[in-house]
Amino acid sequence: MNGFKWSPLRRNVVLWAALLLAPIAAWSQTLPTATQVAAQIQLGWNLGNTLEAQCGETAWGNPAVTQAFINSVKAAGFNSIRIPAAWDCHANQSTMTIDAAWMARVKQVVDYAHGQGMYVILNIHWDGGWLEEHPLYSYQTAVNQKQSAYWTQIATAFRDYNERLLFAGTNEVHADYGTPTTEHITVQQSYNQTFVNAVRATGGNNASRTLVVQTYNTNAWHGLNYFTMPTDTIANRLIVEIHHYDPYDFTLNPSGSCLYWGAPYPSQSACTWAQEAYHDDLFSQVRNKWVNQNIPVIIGEYGVATRANLSLPARQYYLEYVNRAAAANGLKTYYWDNGVQPSQTNGFAIFDRNSGGVVDQGVLDAIKRGAGIGTPTNYTLTVTKAGAGSGTVASSPSGINCGGTCSASYSNGTSVTLTATAASGSSFAGWSGACSGTGTCTVAMTAARSVTATFNSTATTFSLGVTKMGTGSGTVTSAPSGINCGSTCTANYASGTSVTLTATAASGSTFGGWSGACTGTGACTVSMTAARNVTATFNTSGTGGTCSNPVSFTNNTGNFNTTGAVCYRTNQTVNGWGCSNFDGRTLTVGGQARTCGQLPLTRSADGYYYFSVTGGTYPWASIYAW
Template sequence: MKKTIYVALVLFAFFTSCKGSDPSLSKQTIAVSTSSIALNYSSQTSSVTVKMTGTKWNATSDQSWCTLSVNSSSSKETDVTINVTGNNSFAARNAKIIFTLNNNDTVSVKVAQSALPSIPDYSSPIAASSVGMTSDVKTLAHNISVGWNLGNTLEVPGNETGWGNPLTTQQLIDGVKAAGFNAVRIPCAWDSYVEDTISYKIKATWLARVKQVVDYCYKNNMYVILNIHWDGGWLENHPQYAYQEKVNAKQKAYWQQIAAYFRDYDEHLLFAGTNEVHVDYNAPSAENIAVQLSYNQTFVNAVRSTGGKNAYRTLIVQSYNTNISYAVSYMKIPDDTASKRLMVEVHCYDPWDFCGDTGSSAVNLWGASYASYGKISSWGQEDYIKQQFSTIKTNFVDKGYPVILGEFGAVRRSSLTGTTLTNHLASRAYYLGYVAQYAKNNGIVPFYWDNGITGNNGFALINRSDGSVFDSQALNAIVTGASNGVYPY
């Protein structure tokens, strides 16, 4: 939005002549087209015009969120664009721009930006109810044998079929249950399904659609994890102080609505507050950790505030970027009014050059017994997986917090041929079974990442169109590995 305001304001600077002075400087003027600008909370620009009879002016802003297109000029008339970033706070703010003529006399412009509009409280609390919510986290985790992700579907911003998968049906979820899974993780978008961007009220049609998919799972007596996923990155990409207040307000609004809508569901429904919150894939700063943990706390508070069965519902909180090493180094469990109702979530795509890399650094094989068939990664082999899972057990499971391995998997490199393909598929199956088994041995509940892609470099196990098995080799490895694993609780 660009707004131009022109209100005449003239400041005359009179300079008395003295012995040896330049007569041309005896009288100079500077004028700015307005003394004040009022803007709303969004990112935008505004224009002013500066006129002078001197030789040069300079300008500075006392706030970093308010910058100028031109900070100095020797022209007699100059148009200056004032750039203002969005106000992510619920408090109004002001900036002052000083125009200085020949480093002497000044004229100022005040820039006032309004606060974010307030967001309604959606908690609509009711009395707490423990009916159907009797299992503590260890009991509940023990009841999940192995889970499956409905990936690249409900988390697609604004369009469930936008990333190539068909609408989810009861037939698909029936097929997932028949394949051996008793839990479904539903990555979900919410920010792209609001009635407006001021109240953040979620569309009733979208809540009803998500409910329909949850009910598909309930009809099979399956456990369900419902989360807030990437959804354009409004939360996931912003663990910084500059976004903290705004993101927490949205996080609260969305989870109050989701929780209130689903609060009559029993303990088979679990909520997961975020997904992979991160700036990049480097180690986080203290700021990143503090802000990301605040998103976890807001989630817990929002769900509990709605009452009903949500007073006892098992909730899942994430480590920074759901990274195992970052979980061990930085994760702090939120405060909770419920007892023994929190789990932690991490993901595992290690080693990435085997699991997900599709570039020149990719490798086709994993595991010591497959090294004789070709190149394996220089890291992330069996001992590494064991060690990573062991640290999770020590730091969380042994302290009363079972862990969800919300995503794990490895791409199927089906463009390979001959024995190269055969060895790759066998190695991949070995990896998937190994991860599933050793996850469970360490109290970590495994959920395979299925994105529905059956082509080269896809993760699909199940055909999305009819629920039939697409990749029986990988599926059998996961289910068998999970069956061989034994939870330590």
């Protein structure tokens, strides 16, 4: 001891503090049983990839949670939220003290749901794997020390919450994905026991709070075969948690061969082992082992990840069937939502994490149908535009402005009126689908509806065509846009439109000029009062050589009138050429030896083709080009 002695005053203060604290245990509530709590849970949803993201709520791409977002989840029909959470990255590893700011943020998110009457499950999730990946004797002591330290702090922070807050001790604890050994089961279940002991020791409402304990790897079959409930200081306050992703090749495997599931869909050889009868049998065994013994069971995670070519109707059928089979056996379900949009690979999202809007109504409806939670209250109205014209479609009540927003959800029975407005140069031709005629379109949203609005063009248009010629290369573009020639060399323009064409020579080429509806080498502007055609000539540019005292020519040079060497040149586009009476003469063009008529020819830097001809027998030899 350090020799410290109590003063009389300090001793009296401590005695008074003890008297003040003594009644607290009596003031704490005895919370309802686990069976009573589970009976109040209708439908559960996971706030996945958020608070369990390593070292920061937004680290895995989802935005920070808001009250408005949680309100949207509740409004969609979920009355319970499972909050996976990370703690280890937010704790001092020497003292195992959780950062106060992080505890406050987790508490704030819990309050978003708990404060509006929802049931909340808060856990220690993967958390970097310090516990989840180590059900081994060599880690058991150290992991249990940390498990106890963290749960003592978490439970103390939430001690005064009522029965609508539940704690879940771990997540998917496993050494591997094979059959667990005695060591794996023994150590994994010690983590459950440490969790229960730590929470109960904090007293207050935690003495009777419902706690959630997991089977090995949250696998139902491992639970049936190996799981033993932890001991507890109070009866009927524990819930068993399993997860369900059978068959893996349909639900989670990104390259799985199973693109369909269930009796209404084509059989998939890799998934024949886990069809409807399998689910009925498994969930029945779970009910008999625990639910019938007054031990509630939750399926803490389930779902089907989106991927290319996966049948979305089969996905919805699976989710509906899992919920129906679970409900028939008294199991509570929590859909895994990772925030990834269903249009992406590995998508589980029902909600847009920013707006709170429903992004997968089909999945939401399937889950609710399976769980027996009424008829979906919202239906989607979709507008498609067709025809050569343009225009917009707007709705009353608001939601659709197509334009950009061409679908919206409306409450069951809502009467929605659509109005079509044609753009200038277009006319509205009429409705098809859920409406007909050319007036306003009114639909009753007692089911999902689709409407097509057709707009026709009324403007007179003319075609502008561009042709490219010459030995060089380049592109021609237009303003306004339409031509990019390149590949798109014709376009239609409204009568009277002024179109400017710009020619851009490629490397190694020069622009030789326009012909047709334009001339010259500058920009070409045409008025589209009729169909127009323009030719752009591109010549190769050069690196070819020259020769002395050149004579310029076009087409035919005439006779050379000499038996000596001569030099001729032309800057015209040469599509072909030839020579006559060249007995004994040889020739280079741009410094490259050529036989009569041989292409290609190389221009020199000044834009000319130089024909250098040696002397010969006949003075009347000549060159001609076209």
